Amino acid sequence: AQSVAQPEDQVNVAEGNPLTVKCTYSVSGNPYLFWYVQYPNRGLQFLLKYITGDNLVKGSYGFEAEFNKSQTSFHLKKPSALVSDSALYFCAVRDRGNNNDMRFGAGTRLTVKP
Amino acid sequence: DAGITQSPRHKVTETGTPVTLRCHQTENHRYMYWYRQDPGHGLRLIHYSYGVKDTDKGEVSDGYSVSRSKTEDFLLTLESATSSQTSVYFCAIRTEKADTQYFGPGTRLTVL
Numbered sequence: 001a002q003s004v005a006q007p008e009d010q011v012n013v014a015e016g017n018p019l020t021v022k023c024t025y026s027v028s029g030n031p032y033l034f035w036y037v038q039y040p041n042r043g044l045q046f047l048l049k050y051i052t053g054d055n056l057v058k059g060s061y062g063f064e065a066e067f068n069k070s071q072t073s074f075h076l077k078k079p080s081a082l083v084s085d086s087a088l089y090f091c092a093v094r095d096r097g098n099n100n101d102m103r104f105g106a107g108t109r110l111t112v113k114p
Numbered sequence: 115d116a117g118i119t120q121s122p123r124h125k126v127t128e129t130g131t132p133v134t135l136r137c138h139q140t141e142n143h144r145y146m147y148w149y150r151q152d153p154g155h156g157l158r159l160i161h162y163s164y165g166v167k168d169t170d171k172g173e174v175s176d177g178y179s180v181s182r183s184k185t186e187d188f189l190l191t192l193e194s195a196t197s198s199q200t201s202v203y204f205c206a207i208r209t210e211k212a213d214t215q216y217f218g219p220g221t222r223l224t225v226l
Binding site: 004032034036042044045051090100101102103104105106107 | 157213
């Protein structure tokens with residue numbers, strides 16, 4: 001079965017600095033990859049996804065992610081962090097051959113300090 | 115919020131009692147999912163549905179059952195709640211065109 005690892009429980013950055021939230025995955029076939037964000041006491045909000053095509057995917061709120069097949073990674077990035085980006089971020093993977101079995105990472109808490 | 119509501123939003127119950135959580139969607143999506151969220155585990159799939167009366171088990175289905183008698187409603191039942199089922203439960207739909215899951219606001223369940 002597919003799996004996702006988010007190696008950092010917590011990421012701290014200063015406002016205005018670039019941010020990276022790391023994600024690596026394991027899947028037997030070709031992956032569909034997703035990033036979601038969760039604000040306190042809210043559900044998960046979809047940020048972006050990779051299905052096929054360009055390795056650099058752009059999503060909501062200025063976030064982007066780069067698919068790297070050789071490193072099996074899908075890191076989330078933003079050039080200039082905002083305090084309002086502080087939240088819990090989840091990476092998720094699905095095998096293209098199984099539309100219903102999506103696996104999530106444990107989550108990374110991003111804190112952006114003024 | 116993709117037209118998804120969950121009820122109740124908060125519930126406290128006692129060990130051994132039955133509990134039913136409801137997920138309601140307004141956009142006629144075929145695919146619906148129930149997840150639980152626990153610290154250190156992210157989200158884990160409990161059950162999913164691919165149509166009325168069509169359901170299947172997910173990664174952590176033991177102790178849970180589901181029903182879908184109408185397209186818009188997907189019910190999750192804990193037949194006899196245990197403290198290990200204390201969690202936040204999320205419902206999701208998957209849009210077939212975008213092939214993306216969207217989540218409801220969640221239900222926080224505490225089993226004492």
